[in-house]
Amino acid sequence: MxxxxxxxxxxxxxxxxxxxxxxxxxxxxxxxxxxxxxxxxxxxxxxxxxxxxxxxxxxxxxxxxxxxxxxxxxxxxxxxxxxxxxxxxxxxxxxxxxxxxxxxxxxxxxxxxxFPELPQINEQLKISVNQNILKNMIKGTSFAIAQEETRPILQGILFEVQNKTLNLVALDGYRLAIKSEFLDNDMDIDVVIPGKTLIEVSKILEDIDEIVDITFTNNHILFNLEKTKIISRLLEGKFINYNSLLPQEHKLFVNVNRQELQNAIERASLMAKDGNTNLIRLDIQQDNLIITSNSQLGKVREEISIKLQGEGIQIAFNSKYLLDVLKNMEQNEVVMKMTSGISPCVIEEENNENAKYLVLPVRLMR
The missing domain is CATH 3.10.150.10 (DNA Polymerase III, subunit A, domain 2)
Structure with missing residues (x-):
């Protein structure tokens, strides 16, 4: 040679x-x-x-x-x-x-x-997605993959095609991330891809309109770019029915500027680093959202303007989970949908139904 x-x-x-x-x-x-x-x-x-x-x-x-x-x-x-x-x-x-x-x-x-041979995959049955769209979808969900190995299926991302929609879903028991895109394809697909594989795929994908072809077998998935092929084993088992986790009704809606909320939570979380809970409290009032955190390090109070529909409540979160969501959203205005201080919070962009996030609150001791 x-x-x-x-x-x-x-x-x-x-x-x-x-x-x-x-x-x-x-x-x-x-x-x-x-x-x-x-x-x-x-x-x-x-x-x-x-x-x-x-x-x-x-x-x-x-x-x-x-x-x-x-x-x-x-x-x-x-x-x-x-x-x-x-x-x-x-x-x-x-x-x-x-x-x-x-x-x-x-x-x-x-x-x-x-050297082991690559698995053989029939590339006739395929779906095609723009590289920049898939890259964005992976970025918007991969942070919610479970880190613990106790439930291996949750270390993967659900790759689902149904009703001409591609859904990527990740959850770890504390939060849920869903990104969806229209796909002009009638195939029905329901597979779970190891999260670490998709993170590496996203590093290879470029922010361009070029197509990536995706092909499946029972055990493997193939991403075919122009000069590069990535083949991954699929995770065995059934993913959690994520739709059943999403509340169907909400009693209050908070419209807030994403960057203002993110900045306030980042400052508040400086005092929440005592222990692993990163606990912050949200006091939702008619025109204001008051964020506080108390720990052995000290205390902090932040206040930002909001638009509220419904009755105000007090609710607490792990600040890291909220920040992970806000950092991966793109639009300026977001809507937080809640029912009570102990029920899940759903966060969406104001005029975008293609991204949906759920974060569980931390129960406060009365």
Whole structure:
């Protein structure tokens, strides 16, 4: 195998596929990047058996072949080489020679035959979504994935297509995040994708109108971008019926400026850091929302203007959960919908039904 390639191109390919390497595998071959040189293209693949990423890189191939090389050392070598053309060739004794200007490395490589093959996925049955839309949907839900491993299904994001709508849903027992988009497709899909996979997918997706094709099997999902494919195992099990968690009626509606509310909660939470509850109290009155927090560190009082429909109440929250929601909303005006001081709070953007968030309150000791 002999090829030359521009540093920036191969470095970009390495950084894409490296996202599949967790460093937790017991198989040394999975610490490496599979490189195949054929025609005028390099195929780079990395996998941890749960997630596999393949990307294509333009190169000048002098002699075709394939190898596996340790991802960490290969990535660091390429990163530190001059911004110039790099020549890579197999020499004797399982060594790979990397030459760039006056730098020469001889690096041990592994046998490519030992690298696991990618799962076969039929790409005829697919849905297509704009990259920027999917990226935004993942960002708007992934913060609500469960961190504890007690309920593995909640460490995933529900990927649901029904009635020409794509829904992404995440919940962790304290909050629920739903993002929806119209999808001109009649397929019915209901799968759960590992949250960590979707977070890595969102890093590869770009803020552009280009399409990403998505294909499913019973066990895997494939995201197909122009030059990059990401294949992930699906989580086994049934996701929680999230619709049953959403209150059907509310007794009060608070219209408030999102940035003002976020800033006030951020300041109030400075005094709420005592312990892990991050407790803040909201006293909802006719024209004002008063936010307070008391702890051993001291106390704070914030007041912001609101529009209230219904009777005022007092309610308490973990400030982190409210901030996670507000930071992931886009519009200036938000609506908080509640019924009592102990029932869930639903937060939506004023004129947007495509994003819905639910946060459970903290019960206050009377």
């Amino acid at each position: 002999i090829f030359t390639c521009e540093k920036q191109k191969i470095l970009e390919g390495i950084s894409i596929v490296q996202k599949a390497i967790t460093g937790k595998s017991t198989m040394p071959i999975l610490e490496g990047i599979y490189i195949k040189a054929k025609g005028s293209t390099l195929t780079l693949i990395a996998s941890d058996m749960d997630v596999s990423i393949q990307t294509l890189v333009d190169a000048t191939v002098i002699e075709e072949g394939s190898i596996v090389i340790d991802a960490k050392i290969f990535g660091e070598i390429i990163r530190k080489l001059p911004n110039s053309s790099i020549k890579i060739e197999i020499i004797e004794n399982q060594l790979l020679k990397i030459t760039c200007e006056k730098s020469v490395f001889d690096v041990v490589y592994m046998n490519s035959n030992e």
